[in-house]
Amino acid sequence: MSIFIDNDTRLVVQGITGRDGSFHTGQMMEYGTQVVAGVTPGKGGQIFEGPNGETVPIFNAMDEAVAQTGANTSVVYVPPAFASDAILEAVDSGVSLVVAITEGVPVLDMARAHAFAGDRGVRILGPNCPGLLSPGKSKVGILPAQIVTEGPIGVVSRSGTLTYEAVFQLTSVGLGQTTCVGIGGDPLIGTNFIDCLEAFEADPETAAVVMIGEIGGTDEQEAAAYVQANMSKPVVGFIAGQTAPPGRQMGHAGAIISGSAGTAEEKMKAFQDNGIAVAQRPADIVGLIQDTLA
């Protein structure tokens, strides 16, 4: 098993003809993801050629793509100015999961998009996220495939490359993953830690979860309380930004310590208080996971 994506995932790529969209479509197909359609307005009727000569039809609009290919998941590589429109279009097209990779989407656009998706029961992952990967099954987004392997660990993270770091270290000692999910570093995201923890708890193949947070907001604290109250599976946590000064935004729009709230210290304490083993550095994650499985 896995969460959110698996062998039945039929993917449509929005922005398939762009630099990043085309590159990562090739990478996803190489991994074995069923990419069934692409959408780029004005390029309908063209064909995207996969790395091994496969052909993927390109459509002008999402509804056509879904109607003609039975796609159930979309991934968005559309530039920020058009990304929220692309997300809304995807939500209306009949897919059940929209993975928004695009960085730089206006926050107020996302407030509207999340409300719209909530009304229609569609899950948005992101925006400004690396997507997700269920090893051996499907990859949606930009996570590098060579660092994952199949196994019993669920990984959920607010960061992109820090997720890769943690997954890389797990894989290097033979600890494989059920699904690795990057939920994104923006203030308003569609899928949060708790959504992923709930899914991992329900997934029979996931034995333990790695949760990687960062400074800013209170999502990690709420997730910690959720773990204490609702999870039987062990969780190991890491928080980035112990050396970040208050009041300065650290890249991610969400990564800012305001007043006394949102510090790494506060979040690490919330983890400890709720039975989550806390790694001091990424390299400690592996040992803590091994302890929980021993």
Place this chain on the structure above:
Amino acid sequence: MDIHEYQAKERFALAGIPVPPGRIATTADEAEAIANEYGCAVMVKAQVHSGGRGKAGGVKYCNDASEAREHASNILGMDINGLTVEKVLVTPAEDIETEAYVGVLIDRKNQAATFMVSPDGGMDIEEVAASTPDRIRKLSVDPRYGLLPHQALWLANFLYDDPALIKQASKVVAQLYDSFVNSGASMTEINPLITTPDGEVKAIDAKMTIDGNELFRRPDVAGMRDLAAEPASETKAREAGLSYVKLDGNVGCCVNGAGLAMATMDLVKYYGGEPANFLDIGGSSNPDKVVSALEIITSDPNVKAILFNIFGGITRCDDVANGIVEATKRIDIEPPIVIRLTGTNEDLGLQILEEAGFSAYTSMDDVVEKAVELAKG
């Protein structure tokens, strides 16, 4: 992006919010001249992107123009939380009967713009929230409908008892929401919203932070960026599409991804070093970005070693490797460079580095430890 009080007041005025007149002075002479024109008691207020201006002595009441001159001369050039005051706002002093607080920010939990209002204005709202939370009323605005008239009234009802004041305040609340949305803000506040003895409601202070992602479609707001109010290195980084924050240490860090960049800084500290900066070269990098990153890092004289930590996803290792090689050809780099490169197109990247005489690490701990050691000399 932070904007100054006087700029936030311009945004407020566009939405119809009553704000007192005011003009900007960059010299004591100008401040005196403006105060003379008003011909009444004025406030001289430091314009810097920092809270706590009053406590730092950057906001002064002046009985007349000569006092305005004296205070302006003290405030201009003053350091407030590490920022130098380059300009002051000169504005007629108001008679204040009551002070309230009205703010809007993006609330992550409710995924919406959220109002916070309190009849206890003039002080730090976080203090009010901590000591007397029942003195704050909150409302999340449903993005599908916007702020509805009865909701604006519900917020205003919490501030005043007098129907005439409530009516004015509910208008201000609605106008503030419009200003927030039309400015592409992520936070705005009026603190204090005052009432005068004549029964007028006015915003005499203003704060606004703009969502950087909105700037591409709001050239008028983007034009409010004050380059003098941020370090030159951060301006250069932004123009190159990088995210950079200068810190006080000596290990220059160049990382892709904000989370990994923070974790790298933490690890520098863990191994006994101090990071010189936060720098995220972002996704989808091209070699030029890496060149700019190295120019920025090496412009900091404290940097004694440069640490690359690249985990390729959307960023391709060959792009970064090409950038490092290109940069070392274009600029003279004195501090030693240590590189960790793994992920997308790793083999290509390592080959490029090897051909140029660099060696790369694959472990984050090893490369950080090495950088800390080199920085210590």
